[in-house]
Amino acid sequence: MADHHHALHEGESLTTAAQGALERAGEQWTTMRASVFEALAGFERPASAYDIAEAVSKAEGRRVAANSVYRILDLFVTANLAHRVESANAYIANAHPACRHDCIFLVCDVCGQTTHIDDDHLSDAVRGAARGAGFVPERPVIEVRGRCAACMEKQAA
Known part of the structure; x- marks a missing residue:
């Protein structure tokens, strides 16, 4: 991709x-x-x-x-x-339903805000690693849990 x-x-x-x-x-x-x-x-x-x-x-x-x-x-x-x-x-x-690709979600553990990002290089690497392990990837799920910028800002205040 x-x-x-x-x-x-x-x-x-x-x-x-x-x-x-x-x-x-x-x-x-x-x-x-x-x-x-x-x-x-x-x-x-x-x-x-x-x-x-x-x-x-x-x-x-x-x-x-x-x-x-x-x-x-x-x-x-x-x-x-x-x-x-x-x-x-x-x-x-999905804000772009005509485009099919793997998604990466950044999920804030404080407020629940979820940001969707696209990184085809990362997605390709995950799929490649799966194939290298003898696995056929069909739908990679990548979610990163943490804190969003707004919650980090509130915490710092």
């Missing part, structure tokens, strides 16, 4: 990009899927399926079960519309 640049989407542009990516994957952009994506994209931090189910329930005025949201989130991860932050069992919307 070479270094690359891509446009980050937000708001309506993100929704349009996500819909296009899902449809290119051969899936339908249903009303429920649109509602789940809108809720997911509305969170500033990784959100659990329960957080998303609650947000969709409030928006639609009816109860939405978390297990239905989990199925949609699994589809979103497979279609590259969302990423799963494994250590938090939570999800974030």
Whole structure:
């Protein structure tokens, strides 16, 4: 994987990009899927399926079960519309769903802020090390736990 640049989407542009990516994957952009994506994209931090189910329930005025949201989130991860932050069992919307690559997450243990960074050289090295050990890497998960700059600044004050 070479270094690359891509446009980050937000708001309506993100929704349009996500819909296009899902449809290119051969899936339908249903009303429920649109509602789940809108809720997911509305969170500033990784959100659990329960957080998303609650947000969709409030928006639609009816109860939405978390297990239905989990199925949609699994589809979103497979279609590259969302990423799963494994250590938090939570999800974030992918701001560039047309670009498929391994992700690295920086997770703040104090405030929960999660930053997604791309480093194709690091990802390639991890995949290469796995292959060197006789392992076929399918989905590397790289998460770095620590403290974000804002929390470090608060701690210093």
